[in-house]
Amino acid sequence: MDRVVGTVVRGLRCPIINEGDNIADIVVDSVLHAAEAEGFSIGDRDIVSVTESIVARAQGNYATVDHIAQDVHDKFGEDTIGVIFPILSRNRFAICLRGIAKGAKKIVLMLSYPSDEVGNHLVDIDELDAKGVNPWTDVLTEVQFREYFGYNKHAFTGVDYIDYYKSLIESYGVECEVIFSNNAKTILDHTKCVLTCDIHTRARTKRILNANGAEKVYSLDDILAAPIDGSGFNEQYGLLGSNKSTEDKVKLFPRDCQPVVDKVQHVLKEKTGKNVEVMIYGDGAFKDPVGKIWELADPVVSPAYTPGLDGVPNEIKLKYLADNNFADLRGEELQQAVFKYIGEKESDLVGAMEAQGTTPRKLTDLIGSLSDLTSGSGDKGTPIVFIQGYFDNYTK
Numbered sequence: 001m002d003r004v005v006g007t008v009v010r011g012l013r014c015p016i017i018n019e020g021d022n023i024a025d026i027v028v029d030s031v032l033h034a035a036e037a038e039g040f041s042i043g044d045r046d047i048v049s050v051t052e053s054i055v056a057r058a059q060g061n062y063a064t065v066d067h068i069a070q071d072v073h074d075k076f077g078e079d080t081i082g083v084i085f086p087i088l089s090r091n092r093f094a095i096c097l098r099g100i101a102k103g104a105k106k107i108v109l110m111l112s113y114p115s116d117e118v119g120n121h122l123v124d125i126d127e128l129d130a131k132g133v134n135p136w137t138d139v140l141t142e143v144q145f146r147e148y149f150g151y152n153k154h155a156f157t158g159v160d161y162i163d164y165y166k167s168l169i170e171s172y173g174v175e176c177e178v179i180f181s182n183n184a185k186t187i188l189d190h191t192k193c194v195l196t197c198d199i200h201t202r203a204r205t206k207r208i209l210n211a212n213g214a215e216k217v218y219s220l221d222d223i224l225a226a227p228i229d230g231s232g233f234n235e236q237y238g239l240l241g242s243n244k245s246t247e248d249k250v251k252l253f254p255r256d257c258q259p260v261v262d263k264v265q266h267v268l269k270e271k272t273g274k275n276v277e278v279m280i281y282g283d284g285a286f287k288d289p290v291g292k293i294w295e296l297a298d299p300v301v302s303p304a305y306t307p308g309l310d311g312v313p314n315e316i317k318l319k320y321l322a323d324n325n326f327a328d329l330r331g332e333e334l335q336q337a338v339f340k341y342i343g344e345k346e347s348d349l350v351g352a353m354e355a356q357g358t359t360p361r362k363l364t365d366l367i368g369s370l371s372d373l374t375s376g377s378g379d380k381g382t383p384i385v386f387i388q389g390y391f392d393n394y395t396k
Contacts, residue, residue, distance in 0.1 A: 003396065005389070006389050006392060007387065007388065007389040007390050007392070008387070008388045008389055009370060009374050009385060009386075009387050009388075010034070010038070010040075010374075010385070010386045010387075010388075011374045011375055011380060011382030011384075011385055012030050012031065012034045012382055012384040012385065012386055013030070013034075013381050013382055013384075014026055014027070014030040014054075014383060014384055015030075017054040017057045017058050017383075018057065018058075019057065019058065019059070019060035020058070020060065021057075021058045022058070023050075023054060023055055023058035023059075023260060024260050024263040024264050024267065025267075026058075027048065027050055027264050027384055028264055028267045028268055028271070030384050031048055031268065031384065031386060032271065032272075034386065040388070042268070042272045042274050042276065043274055043388065044274050044275050044276075045275065045276075045277060045308065045390075045391045046274065046276050046277070046386065046387065046388050047276070047277045047278070047279070047309070047367060047385075047386070047387040047388075047390055048264060048268070048276055048277070048278045048279075048384065048385075048386055048387075049278075049279050049280075049281050049367060049368070049370075049371040049384070049385040049386075049387065050260075050261075050264075050278070050279070050280050050281070050383065050384055050385075051280070051281060051282070051371070051372075051375055051383040051384075052241070052253060052254050052257075052280050052281065052282040052298070052303065053251065053282075053383065054383045055254040055257060055260060055280055056232075056251050056252060056253065056254040057251065059232070059254055059255065059256075060232065061232035061233075061234070061251065061252045061253075061254055061255060062231070062232045062245055062249055062250065062251055062252065063224050063228070063231040063232045063233070063242075063249070063250055063252060064099075064231065064248055064249050064250075065095065065098045065099040065102055065248045065249070066099070066102070066248075067099070067224065067228040067229065067231040068096060068098075068099025068100065068102070068103065068223060068224065068239070068250075069099045069100070069101075069102035069103035070103065070228050070229065071103070071223050071224055071228050072099065072100050072102075072103030072104060072195070072223065073103035073104070075216070075218055075222070075223075076103070076104065076193055076195070076216060076218075078105050079105075079191065079193040079216065080104075080105065080106040080107070080108060080190070080191040080193065081100070081104045081106070081107050081108070081191065081193055081194070081195055082107075082108045082110060082187035082188075082190060082191045082193065082194040082195065083097070083100060083107050083108070083109050083110070083194075083195050083197060084109075084110040084184065084187050084194060084195070084196050084197065084198075084205070085110065085111075085112050085116070085117060085184075085196055085197050085198040085201075085205065086109075086111070086116070086165070086197035086198075087116045087117055087118050087120060087197070087198075087199070087297060088111075088116045088120035088122070088154065088159075088161040088165075089120065089297065090157060090159065090164075090244070091243050091244045092242070092243050092244075092297050093197070094164070094165075094168060094244070095242075095244050095245075095247075095248070095249070095250050096197075096220070096223075096239050096242065096250065097165060097168050097169065098168055098171075098172070098248070100195065100223075101168060101169040101171075101172045101174045101176075102172050102174075104169075104174050105174065105175075106174060106175040106176075106177075107169050107174055107175070107176050107177075108176075108177045108178075108179065108187065108190040108191055109165060109166065109169065109176055109177070109178045109179070110178075110179050110180070110181055110186065110187050111161075111162070111165075111178065111179075111180050112135075112180075112181070112182050113128075113135055113140075113145075113180045113182070114127070114128055114135060115292070117198050117199060117200065117201065117294075118199070118293060118294045118295070118296065118297055119287065119288075119291070119292045119293040119294045120154060120161075120293060121152075121154075121292065122145075122149075122152060122161065122162065122180075123149045123152055127148075127149055131148045131149070133148060135182050136182055136183075139179060139180065139181045139183070139186050140179065140180040140181070141178075141179060141180075142162065142166075142177075142178040142179070142180075145162070145178075145180050151163075156291060156293075162178060165178075166178055177190070184196070184205045184208045184209055185208060185209070185212050187209075188209070188212060188213055188214060192213060192214050192215040192216070193214070193215060193216040193217075194209055194214055194216070194217050194218075195218050195219070195220070195223075196209065196217065196218070196219045196220075197219070197220050198219075199220075199240060199296075199297065199298075199299055200296075200299075202219040202220070202221065205219070206219055219238075220238055220239040220240050221234075221236070221237050221238040221239070221240045221299070222238055223238045223239045224238050224239055224252065225237075225238040232252045233252065233255070234252050234253050234254075234255045235255065236255070237252075237253045237299045237303075239252070240253065240298070240299040241253030241282060241297075241298040241299050253282070253298065253299070253303065254280065254303065257280050257303045257304030258304045260280065260304065261278040261279060261280060261304050261305055261306050262278075262306065264276075264278045265277070265278045265306050275308070277305070277306050277308040277309050278305065278306050279302050279304065279305035279306070279309050279364055279367065279368065279371075280302060280303055280304050280305070281301060281302050281364075281367070281368035281371045281372060281385075282298035282300070282301060282302070282303070282368070282372075283295050283296045283297055283298040283301065283368075283372060284296070284301065284368055284369030284370075284371070284372030284373060285301050285361075285365045285368065285369050286369050286373075295369075295372070301362075301364055301365045301368035301369065302364040302365075302367075302368050305364050309363050309364050309367065310363070310364075311362075311363055312360045312361060312362055312363060313359060313360060313361075313363065313366070314345070314347065314348065315359075315393070316341065316342055316345055318338065318394060321337075321338050321341060322334065322338070325337075325341065326338065326341075338394065339394070339395045342393055342394060342395050343395055367387065367390065370385075370387065371385040371387070
């Protein structure tokens with residue numbers, strides 16, 4: 001019988017993970033148990049995808065507001081700190097901001113507008129047009145921003161982030177001035193000591209600041225890049241990728257992830273005889289067209305993966321073949337021509353017309369997005385995703 005199903009994705013349930021758990025063993029046991037319970041077999045090049053959250057939980061990779069405050073104070077001392085380009089998020093940044101504030105004497109908070117880096121809006125872009133405000137050239141004070149746009153609550157959270165972030169800072173007795181600009185150099189008119197909080201543009205922001213007279217420049221990946229009084233840390237990403245654990249604690253992005261995926265692959269090979277690919281994933285790399293929010297608030301989609309997941313897809317557009325190369329064929333003859341073409345395709349199709357409209361993004365970005373959408377961020381309880389048939393094509 002012909003195979004009539006392509007890629008199959010399953011969200012797998014596992015025990016709730018606590019600090020000190022052997023995460024690799026739990027992942028392997030969960031996959032094997034699911035296969036037995038649901039009656040599916042494990043094959044070569046199947047994919048096991050594990051959310052970063054349970055890896056970090058098993059590692060106990062946490063830090064408190066006090067740990068953040070100590071690191072910030074060690075770096076900036078009594079200087080006024082320009083905190084620039086943070087994302088607007090209670091889960092992702094608010095606890096970090098509390099720690100930053102607790103370690104500071106005065107903060108100048110500079111927000112990008114009309115939205116943050118990942119698309120959370122302070123004001124609708126149409127409002128800028130209506131008021132004649134140019135976000136690329138115009139610098140606004142808090143008073144000016146309110147005069148133009150009033151008070152706006154986030155569509156999803158119901159939070160006015162200007163008030164919220166300012167109140168968090170002031171709750172520690174720290175003076176706070178809020179300004180609005182998309183030009184990193186603006187902050188240097190207020191202070192030469194800057195903590196840049198953007199994620200994907202941080203290297204450029206630091207370069208601009210350093211080239212224009214900044215005296216101290218750090219980004220979030222510099223904060224908790226090493227442990228503070230026994231805290232968790234991430235030597236590569238620091239606070240980037242962290243999110244709220246409790247009201248005074250953050251869970252950091254997991255560290256030392258490569259040994260985890262390598263062990264899961266090795267043990268599954270021992271137990272099944274199959275070469276399964278393994279990756280750890282965080283946020284997916286996709287954008288919500290309605291809310292206009294880009295999901296990727298983590299520094300990367302995948303901090304670790306087995307070698308078979310390196311690279312990008314190398315695929316042919318079937319409808320292009322059917323409409324162009326084999327437009328005169330039908331039925332079995334068309335199918336066999338397509339089969340033959342796919343079987344003989346070049347190993348690198350970049351630039352080929354037959355590949356136009358495919359998705360030459362990193363495999364880990366694509367698979368991580370698929371995994372993130374499958375597991376969700378709520379109460380599904382499926383932090384492990386098992387994917388079959390992803391690397392198959394029409395000929396298989």
